[in-house]
Amino acid sequence: MSSKRTLFQKVWDDHIVVAESPETPAILYIDLHIVHEVTTPQAFSVLREFGLPVRRPDLTLPTLDHSTPTTPVSSYEDLLVAGVSAANQVRQMEKNCEEFGLDLLGYGSGKRGIVHVIGPELGATQPGKTIVCGDSHSSTHGAFGALAFGIGTTEVGHVLATQCLLQRAPKTLEVNIEGELPDGVTAKDLILAVIGQIGVNGGTGHVIEYRGKAIEALDMDSRMTICNMSIEAGARAGMIAPDQITFDYLKGRPKSPKGSEWDAAVERWKELRSDDGAEFDKSVTLHAGDLKPMVTFGTNPGMVVGIDELIPNENGASFKKALNYMQVEPGKPMTEIAVDIVFVGSCTNGRLSDIKEIARILSGRRIADGVRMLVVPGSELVKREAEDRGLDKVITAAGAEWREAGCSMCIAMNGDIVKPGQLCVSTSNRNFEGRQGVGARTVLASPATAAASAVTGYVCDPRIFS
Amino acid sequence: MNPVRRIQGRTVVLPNRDIDTDQIIAARYLTTTTKEGLGQHAFHDLRFDKDGNENPDCILNQPAAVGCSILISGNNFGCGSSREHAPWALLDYGFEAVISTEIADIFCNNSLKNGLVAIVIDAQTHEWLIQNPGSEIGIDIAAGTVTLSGGRSVDFAMDSFARHCLLEGIDQLGFLQQQSAAIEAFEEKRN
Ligand code: SF4
Numbered sequence: 001m002s003s004k005r006t007l008f009q010k011v012w013d014d015h016i017v018v019a020e021s022p023e024t025p026a027i028l029y030i031d032l033h034i035v036h037e038v039t040t041p042q043a044f045s046v047l048r049e050f051g052l053p054v055r056r057p058d059l060t061l062p063t064l065d066h067s068t069p070t071t072p073v074s075s076y077e078d079l080l081v082a083g084v085s086a087a088n089q090v091r092q093m094e095k096n097c098e099e100f101g102l103d104l105l106g107y108g109s110g111k112r113g114i115v116h117v118i119g120p121e122l123g124a125t126q127p128g129k130t131i132v133c134g135d136s137h138s139s140t141h142g143a144f145g146a147l148a149f150g151i152g153t154t155e156v157g158h159v160l161a162t163q164c165l166l167q168r169a170p171k172t173l174e175v176n177i178e179g180e181l182p183d184g185v186t187a188k189d190l191i192l193a194v195i196g197q198i199g200v201n202g203g204t205g206h207v208i209e210y211r212g213k214a215i216e217a218l219d220m221d222s223r224m225t226i227c228n229m230s231i232e233a234g235a236r237a238g239m240i241a242p243d244q245i246t247f248d249y250l251k252g253r254p255k256s257p258k259g260s261e262w263d264a265a266v267e268r269w270k271e272l273r274s275d276d277g278a279e280f281d282k283s284v285t286l287h288a289g290d291l292k293p294m295v296t297f298g299t300n301p302g303m304v305v306g307i308d309e310l311i312p313n314e315n316g317a318s319f320k321k322a323l324n325y326m327q328v329e330p331g332k333p334m335t336e337i338a339v340d341i342v343f344v345g346s347c348t349n350g351r352l353s354d355i356k357e358i359a360r361i362l363s364g365r366r367i368a369d370g371v372r373m374l375v376v377p378g379s380e381l382v383k384r385e386a387e388d389r390g391l392d393k394v395i396t397a398a399g400a401e402w403r404e405a406g407c408s409m410c411i412a413m414n415g416d417i418v419k420p421g422q423l424c425v426s427t428s429n430r431n432f433e434g435r436q437g438v439g440a441r442t443v444l445a446s447p448a449t450a451a452a453s454a455v456t457g458y459v460c461d462p463r464i465f466s
Numbered sequence: 467m468n469p470v471r472r473i474q475g476r477t478v479v480l481p482n483r484d485i486d487t488d489q490i491i492a493a494r495y496l497t498t499t500t501k502e503g504l505g506q507h508a509f510h511d512l513r514f515d516k517d518g519n520e521n522p523d524c525i526l527n528q529p530a531a532v533g534c535s536i537l538i539s540g541n542n543f544g545c546g547s548s549r550e551h552a553p554w555a556l557l558d559y560g561f562e563a564v565i566s567t568e569i570a571d572i573f574c575n576n577s578l579k580n581g582l583v584a585i586v587i588d589a590q591t592h593e594w595l596i597q598n599p600g601s602e603i604g605i606d607i608a609a610g611t612v613t614l615s616g617g618r619s620v621d622f623a624m625d626s627f628a629r630h631c632l633l634e635g636i637d638q639l640g641f642l643q644q645q646s647a648a649i650e651a652f653e654e655k656r657n
């Protein structure tokens with residue numbers, strides 16, 4: 001074996017409890033397990049059935065995000081806005097955390113939020129860690145040089161009980177982004193372009209490492225947006241080597257190392273980069289300078305075009321079915337598509353920088369008549385930070401709704417839904433059929449594109465507001 | 467988990483590619499706190515229109531699909547979310563196996579852990595299966611073969627540990643717990 005290792009291999013090697021063999025997968029130790037109400041109740045039931053405790057409550061970070069209303073909650077009745085079964089799921093999570101001695105970042109904690117937003121902002125997400133959650137967008141945490149991936153509920157049970165997982169080593173895929181992003185082109189546009197290029201199955205079986213000048217230039221929020229959508233290319237995880245930007249972000253966060261431990265941690269973290277000459281199983285390169293704002297036209301994130309382009313045409317029943325569902329025609333410009341709803345939020349684009357970006361465009365403007373715009377901060381902390389800067393005022397003055405933190409219309413489990421046939425420009429990550437509600441038509445876009453579309457009432461190139 | 471050694475059944479074909487987990491089980495059915503009863507919601511928005519009426523064009527609603535236990539789908543089945551509700555729903559609906567040319571990682575993992583046999587097969591055999599819905603086929607887990615109606619048999623690959631767990635009905639949590647000495651040693655070394 002070559003002594004030159006990739007970032008992935010370094011983190012993987014560091015967590016091997018028992019090495020893999022042809023007969024058995026590796027036993028991989030997990031440093032941080034983030035837990036939410038939707039994918040865990042059945043796992044807690046298994047622990048109960050076998051009389052098992054949670055092995056490491058100190059490495060377990062539970063919160064409430066998917067089934068929570070985006071209206072204020074101070075009682076059970078308030079939870080019912082999201083429906084009875086959603087409210088009961090939240091209650092069940094509260095009970096499970098109490099029974100198993102877990103410190104739930106729930107109502108009243110001031111720290112509740114989307115699993116992939118709170119891990120980083122609390123400083124729990126750190127370079128070199130293995131991080132899992134019963135949620136496919138766990139890949140987000142890879143922006144810090146962690147190995148982070150989504151698991152199913154059975155595996156949630158494995159981690160709760162043993163702090164370990166059975167895993168085969170995935171392959172590695174290098175995604176190299178050369179050059180500089182042009183003005184008005186964001187991380188969301190970049191990752192949509194990557195998925196458009198490699199396809200929604202382009203990363204299957206692989207962990208992606210994003211590298212190159214354009215990646216190094218990005219702030220942490222943008223890096224999280226990129227790694228978040230790795231799963232939309234089918235990849236197990238996405239990673240970016242930590243650097244000074246990463247360390248500056250983490251310094252002083254509640255769960256970050258302190259004092260001399262901080263200095264020692266940074267020294268360790270600096271080793272976390274692919275060695276020169278380390279080999280990847282596959283490699284692709286994109287040139288950032290060629291990119292423009294990107295939007296999806298179909299029903300998966302790989303069906304994407306530049307905002308000033310025409311809807312393409314392809315043969316095949318799946319493609320035709322997608323266009324039929326979206327009620328769009330090949331050869332027509334994207335910018336002629338009228339908008340009913342604009343959703344800004346999610347673990348892809350629900351952080352402070354995203355809210356700042358839409359506020360920049362909404363400032364002094366009104367959203368178009370007949371358009372509903374929902375702005376949902378990714379966490380209670382993001383909400384407070386935005387309000388401290390007065391961004392909520394800018395947003396409501398423009399005619400948009402400023403809501404409580406959670407997943408909201410990204411997954412439409414909490415009563416925030418797009419009605420049948422309505423078109424929603426969304427900063428989230430999935431435009432699957434029915435994702436935002438039965439018959440909902442989703443156009444994925446950056447926060448800037450979403451805000452510009454809210455103002456004009458049509459899918460809109462945000463560069464006119466730069 | 468009960469051992470799964472052989473599956474014999476008829477196929478139903480959903481030829482579209484990239485059938486995601488939201489199509490298999492929509493998010494609005496995820497507010498349950500148990501695994502049971504999800505089959506009624508499997509492929510809901512394919513099977514029913516927005517007013518809840520049965521969609522007669524959906525293959526799953528046609529008489530030929532009744533009793534079919536093997537799902538043949540287009541490339542990249544099960545992409546999207548990590549929800550284990552997807553295999554739970556398919557099993558509860560009556561499927562015992564899913565065959566495609568590519569199956570998304572997390573879905574495949576979740577399926578095998580629940581005894582839903584998720585199999586990737588060569589493109590030529592796949593094309594034959596797509597063109598011949600309702601075929602009676604057999605899947606032999608130990609041999610790693612799919613036997614088609616004419617008696618022709620083709621191989622499929624499966625991770626050896628996943629195969630072993632299926633054949634013996636092994637609970638992987640129990641397997642991990644047996645390693646507790648190694649886990650403790652690892653934790654001590656790191657502290
Ligand atoms: S915001 Fe959307 S994608 Fe992210 S964790 Fe919530 S539901 Fe999943």
